[in-house]
Amino acid sequence: MGEQLIESADTLNLPGASQTTLLPALSAVPWLDAESAALVTGIVESVVTRHADLSAAILFGSVARHEERPLDDPAPSDVDLLLLFDSDPMTKRMSLDRRLAISHSIGLGMDRRLHAPREVNVVTGMSDLSDWSDEFVGSVTHDGILLWARGALPSRLARLELRNH
């Protein structure tokens, strides 16, 4: 799919998020509270603007499936967010410096929403998905919601791309 520019997103006017322009794809997740949706948006926006090698942002897990534990549960579900980055052909893994730089950007994106009701659990990986099990990739493909992408998704996520069109 083509690049979805956050700057062109519509304001969804969700309660509590009136000052935030949310990622358009989050309109497919109306059960996610506005503050947590704004936190997800802030993280993606921060990483998009600082890391040209970000290739996709995908919501997955219980919130994507709408099987999340509610906010009044003693342990409400986290929001699971997968960030995929361009693969480095020289290594199977991201270097620690690269991981820390991405983590720094994630943190900056969190700063305006540190007290959002749900924690956002960010998982980072290479876009070739070589370091993840087939089970994990299958779960993301089956349940994932594509929030942002630069260019086509990797072939292992082709079904997710089709579902989200």
Place this chain on the structure above:
Amino acid sequence: MLGPDHRLAAEDIDATLPSLTASAAGERANRMIIEAYFGSAFHWIAFKSEQLYSKHKNNHSKLVSFLRDVGEPGIGDRWRVLEEIRNGSWYGHRHITEDVTQAEAIWQEIHTWASN
């Protein structure tokens, strides 16, 4: 758990690390080694947070937010990566020897911060 108890817990875990890293299980011990770095780092963060800010978290839920809130974003960045390495070692990664090296480096930085 009080601050000093967190320090004792961290030191207990640290004392087990040499036997884990020298384990006859070899690479099969990697998951437990990462778990030990993760657990030790958590207790060191709790101890130091209490010492510096008179408050700490007794579990790792929203710990990154807590650390940013008290003014320790760099430790929050490192904790987030360590947590991701730990989650990956349980749930998906196939090649985790490199993760052990990275987890050790992060644990060392957190340990140094907490010990000063």
